[in-house]
Amino acid sequence: MQHEQLEQTVKALHRDAYIWARQCCRFDDEMAKDVLQQVYLKILESKAVYGGKSSVKTWLFSVIRFTANGSMAQANAILPLLEDYDVPDEMVSGYADQSPEELIQLLPAKQREVLLLVFYHGLTLEKAAEVMEIGLGTVRTHYDRGKKNLKKLIEKSRIEQ
């Protein structure tokens, strides 16, 4: 794909890219802008090269995720939550006033990412696995666990309201 063509496609995906960057940066607008700027610079300087193996959207999302993780690590913003973490069944208060953004941030990173990629951005599990650079089986595990945990959180917030 020609550089100009790629630029046009990336431009068309700009809104989705910004929203995904924001989601990767725990909904921090300023950090998302910085991350996206870095991503575009990487593409412009050919530091991030589209190989044509996947769709441009999958590739772009993968570059954004990689860059955002770097920025989050620099800002010490990554919470060391275990990936096999499950929301406890017993009633814990404090979910009532939380927005969907706040609620989804309670999930471990990989569970949150796979749910956002599938339900928000409409990617298949295969594409989500490509973006997250992990195997399909692992993605399925995070997907099932994430859905179960998110349901629990939604129910708890509903009951408290």
Add this chain to the structure above:
Amino acid sequence: MKTEHDKEIESFFAQLKEKDNEIQIPDFPKAKRQRSVNWWIPLGIAASLVMAAWFFARDEAVQSLEQDVIIITLEEKPNHELQFKIERTSELESWESPTSSLLNEF
């Protein structure tokens, strides 16, 4: 992969999307394409070469004389025989004083 039970989650994400409609998306940055080659380097090299060529190729000053001179030189032939060579010229590229040998050989 999505099931009936996912409807609750789908409505959760629909709510999130609706909220995201209020987000102000920053403009797509206008890319200032950098030249892949920094032209100052080849231009500098070219300018240096031109200067060097001009410096070395310029004509050496030829002195014009007011009147013709006769140059008499003594040359040695292959059979070790000495012979006078007489030339007449109006231009002198190098000049040696006829008495310069006296400075060294008196």
